[in-house]
Structures are given as C-alpha cells and as structure tokens.
Amino acid sequence: MPPTAPVVHGAVIISAIETAWREIRRRFDGVPDICVTTPPTTGAQDPTKCTALRTGRRFERYGHLTMQLQVSSGTLGLGGRPMMEGLLHHAAHGLALTRRIVDVSGGDRRWHNKKYGSLAREVGLVPPARAAKVIGRGRCPLPDSEAEKWAEVIAALDATAAVQLKATIQAVAPPRGGRSGSRFAIVCECTPVPRRQQVTPHFYEQGPLLCGLCLAKFRPADSVVLSAQAAGEDL
Ligand SMILES: [Zn+2]
Ligand SMILES: [Zn+2]
Structure with a gap:
C-alpha cells in the first residue's frame, strides 16, 4: 500500500x-x-x-x-x-x-x-x-x-467516510494494466471477531457485499496487518 x-x-x-x-x-x-x-x-x-x-x-x-x-x-x-x-x-x-x-x-x-x-x-x-x-x-x-x-x-461525516473509503480502494488498486487487480481484505461487523475475506477492487466495486450473520456491509480492513494485530486490544 x-x-x-x-x-x-x-x-x-x-x-x-x-x-x-x-x-x-x-x-x-x-x-x-x-x-x-x-x-x-x-x-x-x-x-x-x-x-x-x-x-x-x-x-x-x-x-x-x-x-x-x-x-x-x-x-x-x-x-x-x-x-x-x-x-x-x-x-x-x-x-x-x-x-x-x-x-x-x-x-x-x-x-x-x-x-x-x-x-x-x-x-x-x-x-x-x-x-x-x-x-x-x-x-x-x-x-x-x-x-x-x-x-x-452527519451527512458531512458520512461524506468524509466515503472519501476515505475511496482512498483506501485506490490505495490497493492495481497499477494500470494489472490483470486481475491485487486483492485486499474486507471485514464485516461480526463480534467479537469480524469475518474477513480477500476481494479484488473490481469485485468490491461491483456492489455492496453483505454479511449474512451481522447483516453489515463488508468494508476494507484498510491497514490490514495493523488492525489484525490490534484486534482485541480494547473493549
Ligand atoms: Zn458479519
Ligand atoms: Zn464516556
């Protein structure tokens, strides 16, 4: 990234x-x-x-x-x-x-x-x-x-969240000419441990991905390694 x-x-x-x-x-x-x-x-x-x-x-x-x-x-x-x-x-x-x-x-x-x-x-x-x-x-x-x-x-905060989400996707998007796009991790809101999967930017952008358990939309885990290490550090 x-x-x-x-x-x-x-x-x-x-x-x-x-x-x-x-x-x-x-x-x-x-x-x-x-x-x-x-x-x-x-x-x-x-x-x-x-x-x-x-x-x-x-x-x-x-x-x-x-x-x-x-x-x-x-x-x-x-x-x-x-x-x-x-x-x-x-x-x-x-x-x-x-x-x-x-x-x-x-x-x-x-x-x-x-x-x-x-x-x-x-x-x-x-x-x-x-x-x-x-x-x-x-x-x-x-x-x-x-x-x-x-x-x-609230609308302004939502807009900011959307902007940073887009930045996240762009940050993990493949260089031009990349064949399938580098995958990135997305997570849902299941507790205590969100479910996680790897997707391509294209697949992610095709439409919302819902978790059948928590019914939340999957979103990029962002700094994936860091957040995985930090999981469970707080209540
Ligand atoms: Zn879930
Ligand atoms: Zn308080």
Missing part, C-alpha cells in the same frame, strides 16, 4: 471531526476544545462506546482546556450517525470537565454515574433509566428527533 494513504486519511478525518466539534461547541456552552488524533491502527471500533474515542488525555492549549479524542478511519467508516453520537457522548464529558464534575469512576474510569447521565441529556442524548453493568449510564443513544438536528453534520 502506498505510504501516502494513511496520511490522507488522517488529515481528512481530523478536519471532518473538528468541523463537527465546532458545531457542537457553537450549540452548547462550556464544551471544551478538542485535539483529534488518528491512531495508526485503522480497525473499526463502535464510536458510541466511550473507549473507542477516548484517550483520557487533556491539556491546556492557548490557555484553553483541550481534550484529546482518537478517531480511526475504520471507526469513522461505521457511519456519521454513530460518530455523531460518540462525539456528543464526549461533549457531555467535556461539560463535566469544564464544570469540574466527577462523571466517571472506577479504576479504568468506565463507570458513568448519574451526573454523567444528566450531562448527556443536556446535549440531547437519552441516558438509560437504570445503570448497566460496568459502564453505568455510559450508553446514551442519540434519538431520531435529535439526530435530525444534526443532519448536515
């Missing part, structure tokens, strides 16, 4: 996330700035899970509190709406930071307490009535009525 592909992904992803975040800050007072990092592995992690975007790093930049979020191309590839939910999830954490509210606890800070639930509600997410095991009120979905208010932002 040409070395330029991950760089292109990184720049495109960062600017899309920063744009979405600017809109979040415009709508909600007290959400701090973010700094986006793109991890070297491009494995997809469900962005609505706190740990997918969280790095836990925060610092002062130009005198402002700044939180760091990580977004891989695979994670963004899961779609604009889950990404939006994930960003709002962290916007609620940002409010907690600004207001010095303790919203998570536990050794790995995965327990989201009732105060987190209230902050999530402020940004339009719906906290569960009861705390779940381990994560407490960590899963706060973005309802359709709220998602509508973010339609343009």
